């Protein structure tokens with residue numbers, strides 16, 4: 183139970199904003215690795231702007247600002263991969279995945295291009311079949327790592343299944359669901375009021391929800407956009423890997439990878455595990471309850487954020503979650 187903060191002002195419609203937050207910093211899953219072939223250049227929308235994704239001949243991935251530092255051509259419209267560089271369509275200058283100028287084909291490379299990287303790029307990695315990028319509005323270096331999730335790399339687990347939904351809200355609001363226990367009973371129509379236990383530890387937030395002695399959800403957030411969540415029902419468990427991507431400050435591509443241990447087809451364990459998976463993917467969140475796609479998304483799509491909610495003693499640790507999440511905003515946000 184959180185200590186309800188003092189309410190000084192009860193804001194009404196015109197004062198309230200939908201998502202009054204900048205894009206947080208952290209590691210973000212940008213897309214499936216399989217969707218970017220060697221030599222491919224693609225434009226994507228993320229972090230409230232366009233970016234250009236490209237894969238060099240050695241397989242490495244670059245993610246850059248779209249606009250060429252020379253005369254501003256869009257690298258995603260006619261840009262090509264040459265070796266491991268992206269080549270601008272307009273005058274064929276080339277840049278590597280760190281934004282350094284590699285070729286100016288008809289003149290001397292300007293001094294500034296020798297001193298510094300002139301094309302903004304994001305650090306990238308590939309893990310779990312995903313392209314990851316570290317986004318920070320001020321280009322600060324990564325301050326934590328993508329977590330190890332052995333289930334996503336184990337041959338004993340099924341190939342991860344992807345679920346994705348576009349939701350009109352920011353990722354802080356999506357994550358707040360994890361600590362909002364009463365909504366599981368009232369919105370999801372769970373027969374039982376689950377109990378939650380949560381704690382924050384640096385960039386990690388632990389949240390465990392206990393429905394009854396057989397059913398629990400054990401979750402960890404690693405920064406603003408990675409959640410490792412185990413749904414456990416007796417001796418059956420599935421892993422839900424939540425990797426939401428902010429498209430704008432008010433729109434999120436909410437993605438999940440699901441995996442679980444392989445069991446012989448038709449075995450009791452396999453049937454139980456598939457049932458738990460069906461519940462997690464949306465037919466039901468917890469037992470005989472309504473799934474998140476059915477009930478959470480309509481709430482998220484229309485709600486406004488209250489800086490000063492009127493909370494009661496039965497609410498989950500909303501304030502604790504918000505304080506934890508605020509560390510990922512580079513600029514000061516209203517409390």
Ligand code: FES
Nearest residue numbers: 250252253270273
């Ligand atoms: S605008 Fe890109 S090379 Fe000239």
Ligand SMILES: [Fe+2]
Nearest residue numbers: 359365474478
């Ligand atoms: Fe929910």
